[in-house]
Amino acid sequence: MNTPILNTISEPADLKKLSLEQLTQLATGMASARNLEGKNGNVMAVIDDGSLSGGLALEGLNIASTLKSNLIILVNDNGMAIAENHGGLYEGLKKLRETNGQSSHNIFKAMGLDYRYVENGNDLETMLKTFKEIKDVDHPIVLHVHTEKGHGYEPAVDHKEAFHWHVPFDLATGKTLHPVTGETYTDVIHEQLEKEFTAGTPITAITAAIPGTYDLKRFGKKHPKNYFDVGIAEQESITLAAGQAKMGLRPIAFESGTFLQRAYDQLSHDLGINKLPVTIMVSGGSISAGDPTHQGIFDLAMLSNIPGLTYLAPTTKEELQAMMHYALHQNNGPVAIRVPSNGVHSAPLADFDAHRMNVLHAGQKVAILGVGSLLPLAEEVQQQLDVDATVIDPRDVSKLDEKTLIDLKKNHQLVVTLEEASLSGGFGEKISRFYGNTKMRTLNFGAAKRFNDHETTAELWHEFKLTPEQIVTEIKANL
Missing domain, CATH: 3.40.50.970 (Thiamin diphosphate (ThDP)-binding fold, Pyr/PP domains)
Known part of the structure; x- marks a missing residue:
């Protein structure tokens, strides 16, 4: 049977992205299923050296050695996680790099896995030759590949941690296009x-x-x-x-x-x-x-x-x-x-109690509760309403301040919650449940329970009705 050089599972077409720590575990599952179904083909997991510090990676390696069938685990070792690596494991990897894979301090062999080292992992010809040589291997093997983080782009090589993830930058210089200024x-x-x-x-x-x-x-x-x-x-x-x-x-x-x-x-x-x-x-x-x-x-x-x-x-x-x-x-x-996701806001702090809601403005009919970074949105909505609405900073989103919520029933008929989080299981649900058997009406604004992918942030905010105009319209419709 003709098989491809590898069926990589680092980002398969029928699966969403996985964390690198999980790939070895997923590979053991796919390889064991292939064996039970009597199929052929290569299963390959690609994992970064930084991810080896996570328990999931070690769990997968531990089981991988028991499979006794084709399984290729490519360890991309560039000496970095997001930042520099930490822990005793990385002294062993360093010795393997320094000895061209010959050091006796070899965690992969110690776990019962076959092992091969490739020094020049950034060279395409070297990697293709290696892949062809290990294609269809009949047992689990770790392919330990030494690479350079940021290879080919000097700013990323010189500033490895900063370029692990980066805001928009000038390609020629590597400088940030819109640097953050002021207090954060x-x-x-x-x-x-x-x-x-x-x-x-x-x-x-x-x-x-x-x-x-x-x-x-x-x-x-x-x-x-x-x-x-x-x-x-x-x-x-x-x-x-x-x-x-x-x-x-x-x-x-x-x-x-x-x-x-x-x-x-x-x-x-x-x-x-x-x-x-x-x-x-x-x-x-x-x-x-x-x-x-x-x-x-x-x-x-x-x-x-x-x-x-x-x-x-x-x-x-x-x-x-x-x-x-x-x-x-x-x-x-x-x-x-x-930690708030918006820019730094400052306001005098009076009578602070972490578990008591902070009523910033006491009004009537409508109470708007803005969680964390959405408090400015609550204040903006309040200014656009034609009623003198109450504005509240909830502070504690895990336990409700029942006294303040009970007091609102005296002269309010609608409580609105704004949260930059999933509505399912969130703060708004707690408020709605609290008022569930009363005459108080509630409106909850936040994110849908789903994994967002291709939408822009602006599109999501509009879809979730988190603009002042949309919230005002919904409030008026419910009064």
């Missing part, structure tokens, strides 16, 4: 970190290979003993934080909302059940399109429904810092903070 929420976070450190709060900063998202190397340079990058291993980042909290430290796990689902069991089992005071900063909570694997709309439903975990949504830099301080000095359990 990252600056606000670092200001509070230094305040806490100076005050003697025993904080640590933990990240899972995304230091650039929060500019954490800024903290790491000042306080290297208190900074931990665990590589692409969100599970480890949460349970490492749990262990530190158990021993009296005040760890802060800096996470991306689109990757944090990998640590759901740790969030629930290690933090929620044990009520450990870990602070979790969550970035990327926004409605966007372009890649179904990078969606920032599911964190709110996930985190706000874990028992014992408090999820806070600040609307200003003052609230963000107050919530960080609260989280680092309370002992009730884990606290996650959803």
Whole structure:
């Protein structure tokens, strides 16, 4: 039977994109199914060295060696994850690169897998020759390929971490076309970190290979003993934080909302059940399109429904810092903070209580609750209505402030919620459920429960009726 050189599963036509950590696991499933069905053909997984730090990759490699049939695992080793690699595993990979694959420190052979090393992985002729040689191999084999991250584009070679993902830039120079100016929420976070450190709060900063998202190397340079990058291993980042909290430290796990689902069991089992005071900063909570694997709309439903975990949504830099301080000095359990996705807003902070809604303007008939980065939208809607609507900053999106919600029933007939997150399982559903057996009507605005792909962000906001004009129209229709 004639078979192609390889049937790569890194991005098969009938599957959506998978994280690199999952590909070895998927490959073992496809190879075992091929064997049971009596079919032929090559199954190949392509995984990056940075992804080897995740448990999923090691689980797949562990099972791969038991298959005793064709399975090719290409490990693309460029010495980098998103940022530089961290952990003892990478000393072994380094020795393999330095010895042209001859080092005895070989994790792949130790797991029972055949092994082959290719030094010049950026050379097309070398790779094609190698693929032809291992085509139709009758047992699992790891093809360890040394490449250069950013190869062929000098700015990406010189700035590997920055060019892992990049906003639009000038191709000739590599310079960002629209650089961010002024204060950012990252600056606000670092200001509070230094305040806490100076005050003697025993904080640590933990990240899972995304230091650039929060500019954490800024903290790491000042306080290297208190900074931990665990590589692409969100599970480890949460349970490492749990262990530190158990021993009296005040760890802060800096996470991306689109990757944090990998640590759901740790969030629930290690933090929620044990009520450990870990602070979790969550970035990327926004409605966007372009890649179904990078969606920032599911964190709110996930985190706000874990028992014992408090999820806070600040609307200003003052609230963000107050919530960080609260989280680092309370002992009730884990606290996650959803970093606003919009530009920095500032407003005086009076009578702060993380669990009490902040009524910014008391009106009547209509109450508009704007979660986090959508509070400015709530204020804009209020200005366009022909009624004096109430505007509220909910703050805590995991536990309802029932007193404030009950008070609204006195002179309001409609409560509107705005959230930059999936409506399914989100904050708006909690509000609607609370008022379910009363005369109060509710309107919930947010994202549909789906993986967005090709739409633009502007198209999604319009589809979800998150423009001021659309919201005003819906409110008037429901009064």
